[in-house]
Amino acid sequence: xxxxxxxxxxxxxxxxxxxxxxxxxxxxxxxxxxxxxxxxxxxxxxxxxxxxxxxxxxxxxxxxxxxxxxxxxxxxxxxxxxxxxxxxxxxxxxxxxxxxxxxxxxxxxxxxxxxxxxxxxxxxxxxxxxxxxxxxxxxxxxxxxxxxxxxxxxxxxxxxxxxxxxxxxxxxxxxxxxxxxxxxxxxxxxxxxxxxxxxxxxxxxxxxxxxxxxxxxxxxxxxxxxxxxxxxxxxxxxxxxxxxxxxxxxxxxxxxxxxxxxxxxxxxxxxxxxxxxxxxxxxxxxxxxxxxxxxxxxxxxxxxxxxxxxxxxxxxxxxxxxxxxxxxxxxxxxxxxxxxxxxxxxxxxxxxxxxxxxxxxxxxxxxxxxxxxxxxxxxxxxxxxxxxxxxxxxxxxxx
Numbered sequence: 001x002x003x004x005x006x007x008x009x010x011x012x013x014x015x016x017x018x019x020x021x022x023x024x025x026x027x028x029x030x031x032x033x034x035x036x037x038x039x040x041x042x043x044x045x046x047x048x049x050x051x052x053x054x055x056x057x058x059x060x061x062x063x064x065x066x067x068x069x070x071x072x073x074x075x076x077x078x079x080x081x082x083x084x085x086x087x088x089x090x091x092x093x094x095x096x097x098x099x100x101x102x103x104x105x106x107x108x109x110x111x112x113x114x115x116x117x118x119x120x121x122x123x124x125x126x127x128x129x130x131x132x133x134x135x136x137x138x139x140x141x142x143x144x145x146x147x148x149x150x151x152x153x154x155x156x157x158x159x160x161x162x163x164x165x166x167x168x169x170x171x172x173x174x175x176x177x178x179x180x181x182x183x184x185x186x187x188x189x190x191x192x193x194x195x196x197x198x199x200x201x202x203x204x205x206x207x208x209x210x211x212x213x214x215x216x217x218x219x220x221x222x223x224x225x226x227x228x229x230x231x232x233x234x235x236x237x238x239x240x241x242x243x244x245x246x247x248x249x250x251x252x253x254x255x256x257x258x259x260x261x262x263x264x265x266x267x268x269x270x271x272x273x274x275x276x277x278x279x280x281x282x283x284x285x286x287x288x289x290x291x292x293x294x295x296x297x298x299x300x301x302x303x304x305x306x307x308x309x310x311x312x313x314x315x316x317x318x319x320x321x322x323x324x325x326x327x328x329x330x331x332x333x334x335x336x337x338x339x340x341x342x343x344x345x346x347x348x349x350x351x352x353x354x355x356x357x358x359x360x361x362x363x364x365x366x367x368x369x370x371x372x373x374x375x376x377x378x379x380x381x382x383x384x385x386x387x388x389x390x391x392x393x394x395x396x397x398x399x
Contacts, residue, residue, distance in 0.1 A: 020139045021076050021088065024132040025069045031128025032065070038106045038126060043117045044175060044364055050123055056106035061098060065129070068095040072136060085144035092136035093154060097161040099130045104170030111173035119175035121366055148388040155384060175366040176373075183355070183370070191374060194351035197269060197341045198378075201276030202334055208277070209284025209329070217289050230282040238275065238340050242347045245271035272344035279340060280333040287329025291322030324394040331386035338379045342371065 036050020037057065054062040068091050075088045107120040137158070141151055171177045180187060212230075216223040236244075250266030264270040295318045303317045319326075345353025355371030358364075 021072050021136055024136045024139070025073055028065075028069060028129050028132040031125050031132070032062075035125035035128060036123035037129075038103060038110065039121045039123045040110050040114070041119045041121065041175075042115070044119045044179075044366065045362065048119070048121055048123075050125075051106065051110065053102065053125060053129075056110060057102040058105070058109075061102040061105065064098050065095060065102070068092075068098070080143075082144055085140050086146075089137055089140035089144060089146075089154065092133055092140055093158055093161075096130065096133040096137060096158055097165070099126065099133055100162060100165055101170060104165060104172075104174065107171065107173035107175075119178070119366070120173060121175045122369075148392050151384075152388060176369055179364070179366045179370045187355075187370070190350060190352055190354055190371075193269075193349075194338075194341055194353075194375070194378070197272055197276070197344060197349060197351055198334065198337045200269070200273045201280060201337045201341075202330070205277045205280035205333060206284055206330065209281045209333075210288045210326075212281060213285040213288025214292065216285065217293050223289075227282070227285070230285060233278050234282050238279070238343050239346060241275045241278065242271055242344065245274055246347065249274075267348040269344075269349045271347055272341065272349035276337050276340055276344070280337060283332040283336070284329045287325050287332075288322075291325030291329075292318050294325070295321045324390045327386055327390040327393060331383055331390065334382045334386065335379045338375060338382060342375050 032053045036048075037053040038051050039048025040051055041048030053065075071091050072088055075084050075091075078084060103122060103126050110120045111118065137154065141154060144150075146154070165171065172181075212226060216226050233241075246266035249264065249271055253265040299317055299321065300313060303313045308316065341349070341351050342353035342356055345351055345357055352371040352375045356368050359367030359369075359371065
């Protein structure tokens, strides 16, 4: 008997069908009650005084978020229905926007009348409540079995809500927004440099990794030594690999002045891109080996029986059927490169990591977040879009 067809015996209370949302609601309550929602500090470097959600944002926001949690619990206690899962997703998405609005409202209220040097930063309670709301939205969409288009619309609506709050100036009083305003001109350049570093690494890593994977697949004697070397590269810490590349690239630039004129040297983007390419080879090669190797021999034989050439069999059969797995490898590589490119700022590669390490040096948490949060959002966006692409390809080329 399905869960939807089960009835609750008379005299017993309904129980949640899924523990994820109840756990998230409990975690949200603990975070809101036990941690400061925002911190009020005398300046950008000093530690702040935690302010609770109801003290900072007011009873209205607190009651609204409490009502959202109560409705989610009520939905979980009802008989499972797909439309209820979509309703839970809508409530979680609304709560996500309310949490952001509460943070902006709190900063505006606390900054009013405060000294000019005072700063309002996001507290641990904010991150807990925001994270739980986002996870509740994801869980509800998964249980509703939402398709790629629906997931994209949900993400677009959440982004639209955030942009609308930004346009109204809701976050202007937050310390994070003030750090951004002071560095608005260099932020765009740093973001563009970060994206260029990732693209410059992923671009050559994909064809090289695919070639290595195909070599391991067609020539089995090369598989063990090839992946042994690639696995070894993955074990080298990123900062150590960046450092190892400084000396040889410096010597090469000194020996060949033309390379130095092109910007290739021991520090800067060149060692960063080379290191990122080396790190990206293993996921691409492994997924190529798995994806192409798992193509059904019957499909290949049928294609050959239709008179296809080896090239046509490869591109029209093997590659098409392996596309979801290949895209999964691309997703791993892209997300990994976005994260490692932050560390590359230590060797002068630029990018969002510049703000992270400047903030660490100045003990300015919000300056660290100015670099870390966009990098996280880039990684999440790349992961989300490539997951949707892989799911769409899986449905289209499913055997």
